[in-house]
Amino acid sequence: MRTVVMLFTRDLRVRDNPALSLACTTADRVVPLFVRDPALSVPPNRERFLLESLADLRESLRGKGGDLVIRHGDPVAETVKMARQVDATGVAMMADVSAYARARQRGLESERLMVKALPGVTVVPAGEIKPTTGGDQYKVFTPYFRAWQSHRWRSIAPTPKRIAVPEGLSAGQIEALPSVPEWTGGETAALKRLKKWRPLSDGYAEHHDDLAGDRTSRLSPYLHFGCLSPLELATAGLHDAFVRQLCWRDFYHQLLATFPAMARKAYRAGAVEQWHDDEEALQAWQTGHTGVDIVDAGMRQLLAQGWMHNRARLITASYLTKSMGLDWRAGADWFMRHLVDADVANNYGNWQWVAGTGTDTKPYRKFSPARQAQRFDAEGQYVKRWLGFDPPIRGKG
Incomplete structure (x- = not known):
């Protein structure tokens, strides 16, 4: 029987998850795995959101006959350990652009595992749209937006109906933290928020800058953790002004993919930086x-x-x-x-x-x-x- 490890990262959902879909259609058994890396410093509010998202994902997977296996440690080491434990033929995961994510993927590939990294973090994968005038990225948003609109997007990945997990695996515990009224993590909560906000989306262009009115979607945390598919949002018939914001998100991801030092170094060549220290x-x-x-x-x-x-x-x-x-x-x-x-x-x-x-x-x-x-x-x-x-x-x- 063919077994594949499905490594969840920033794709904590079952809908339109190309990596999960591929794993379930090409393998007899799938090990849905999430590795909590203690080396990452996660603020309490994001940790709470993450834990709630993991708990919700586990419930969704269990509803399909599967489960979510939780491990703690270095993501590469723990994934390799799991792959060897279940005699997996490969690892499926979502492709991402941060330095951390790319190092994780390189680490897995260096272990001679067959790693399949699929799109899904953005509407259009970083690097898929290149300027016709040359270069590896668009540096100005407006021409990128025009190219993004005319680009042929991938199809929505089908949601698995059943997930078979190898027997005898310890699933691991998901810590529970007190909920807060502002946010509830997870795909279920994300879909509820989208449903509630959808009737207001027609007025997004006119009202999204109104500070007191607060007519924004508040879907950004769900996009960050992958509880919602950006492609599903972009094709959901929402206002063009909102879809444009999804394009801004893609735009910055394609910049980060080719300029990994974005968090520390000025992107614009020749930028004068004369900051005060106060x-x-x-x-x-x-x-x-x-x-x-x-x-x-x-x-x-x-x-x-x-x-x-x-x-x-x-x-x-x-x-x-x-x-x-x-x-x-x-x-x-x-x-x-x-x-x-x-x-x-x-x-x-x-x-x-x-x-x-x-x-x-x-x-x-x-x-x-x-x-x-x-x-x-x-x-x-x-x-x-x-x-x-x-x-x-x-x-x-």
Whole structure:
């Protein structure tokens, strides 16, 4: 009997999961495996979301006759150990672009395992769309968006009906942490949120920048952990303005694929970086005590919910870099520490765009907090809502 290890990473779903679909159609037995790497520093809110997503995935797999095997340790070592234990012929997994993900895949391939890495983290795989003028990536969004729209996307992968797991495997425990009202992880919760938001999606273009109205989808954490398929979202008949945001996500992933140093080095060649070093000012920004209401409201929402409205992300990032003159890396790292949807490609790509070191064709662009507040929080409701929250964090970031 042919056995394949299905290594889950950032694809915690059963719908439109090409790797899972391939494993189930080409093997008699499948070992759905997730390895928790203790070397990764995961903030409490993302860990909670991850654990809930794993528990939900386990229930979905069990409903199909399978299970989710949990192991702790180095992902390469644990996957190899599992493959040898069940005499697997190969490993199926989702292809990803971060330095961590690529090192993981190279590590597995170096063990002489047959590794099949399939698309699914983005709508269009990074590197599949290349400029007609030459080069390995698009460096400006608008021409990438045009190419992305006209590109032929892959088909939705069928959901397995049954999953046969080798007998005698210890599934392992999934730790339970107290739930929080803002977020519930998992594919089931993701589909419920999408269903609830769908009637509002027609007004996305007109209302998604309204800070107080909060008409955004809040699907980004589910996309980050792969609880939702970005391709299914892109083909779900949602407003074009929302689909455009999915393209931005793809755009930054294709940048990261060819520029793995995006989290630490300026992407734009020749970018001048002359940042101030002011720990007190940085701490004031981190905790929402700059004295600029719209900026402080956004930062306090981040600390309260582990999430921030996209317009507020632009405002707070611009204020840190263009008004305070502080290094974009400090701001991006703070977002990574607190956002439940923190993603290397999107987070650092967006921060570089705002800071003028990335792909913005107008690197001098600056968001005026007063003007932004007037346009997107005219009645001050967003500010009133969040300035009443006093952040518990007082230590240095």
